[in-house]
Amino acid sequence: MALTAHLEALKKKHRDMSEAIEAAQRSPATDALHLSDLKKQKMRLKEEITRLSE
16 A cells, blocks of 8 residues: 555656646746756656566
8 A cells, every 4th residue: 555655656746747848938037057957857757657566
């Protein structure tokens, strides 16, 4: 049960990260380095979700 809850929390963070990336891409004040960091964080979340789902 705890694993399922953890996976759901990771999926929510992944969705939130997607929204943050979209907002950053729309903002002219966002620099490429910050956007790259957000994308890397999102990728790490996805990798963790995949690892735990197997």
